[in-house]
Amino acid sequence: MVQNFDTRAVHLSNKEKKSFTSKVTPIYQTSAFKFTDLDDMEDFFNGKNDYLYTRVGNPNPDELGEAVAQLEGAPHGVATSSGLSAILAGILSVAKHGDHIVASKDIYGGTYELLANELPDFGIDVIFVDFTSQKEILDVIKSTTTLIYSESVTNPLLRVEDLSALVEIAKDHNLYTMIDNTFATPYFCRPFEKGADLVVHSATKYIGGHSDVTAGVLVGGEELIAKAKSKVVNLGSNLSPFEAWLACRGLKTLSVRMDRHANNAQALANALKENEAVQKVYYPENVSAKGNGAIVTIDITGKCNVADFFKSLDWIKIVPTLAGVETSVSYPLSTSHRAVPEASRKELGITEGLIRISVGIEDAADIIAAFEHALKESVLS
């Protein structure tokens, strides 16, 4: 059929392509997939066609979910629009109206907000307890409890969770365990292999690795991930193809980055432990034989002027996040843990002098020199 200019302008660029053998997965930047006829479309619902509509599924987020699942040693995974949406999808796959969750007190502030402020509106009750005490956990488990929730390495105080003990408690009481593995990454720790039912990531952090993606991934067994996928579809918390593609690109260098991050973090922690201007250094020792992660948290309360410290950081970026290749610092009190009640913050040790350092992949000596300079400039005489 002969077409006029306007019609040709719209349709010329969407010609059917033969399949090219592109070295990397192309970005399927499309909101929907087309069908040859109604039978072909019906085949999607019969499981014979993979894709229909991007909110329901798309090759790029699927690739990310499956890749992270494999690295975690889990059979299935689903990628979502953010770490928090992955946490929500995971929780809703194991808890419904009337159920109860036991969560660690020592978790990321945004997760605390989701659990404390939003889940009650879904009819899900959450209690936060000190996970260093098994007795505290056991004391609050009740007949409606379905889930135990924690982080493998906690944000921002870097406590390493005893995953085997948590899983044992959960199994004894017929509960699910869900672990946020964002800080440790599957390179250093694999909670699914230790018996956790669901493992979640803010892929915004080390999986993406370059501070240019907001994404989440949830991994686990077939039944739970199938449930979580339907939550993601129905809540509309799917990950966009481009973000998924970027996160997959980041994932390729995860181990290389984590080795450098961890070596630099260890060197910085060692140097700061020797520095009299630092009251306390938090850096875990027992995350893995390969290294202990890339976050060093310091407390300079009473030793330095906090505002002066931040002003003297020279090339170190001040950001409310972590995990990029550049070293950065954040201030949990006014950002990530702002919503945590003051009494809980005090109890946990989130003080006015607490600074979370996300150690980058630059030269270790330059990183150490920058922090030593900021401490010297801000030290109280």
Ligand SMILES: Cc1ncc(COP(=O)(O)O)c(C=O)c1O
């Ligand atoms: C440990 C941890 N879990 C989850 C999240 C939430 O991730 P997102 O910001 O991608 O939703 C964060 C964000 O900082 C985090 O640090």
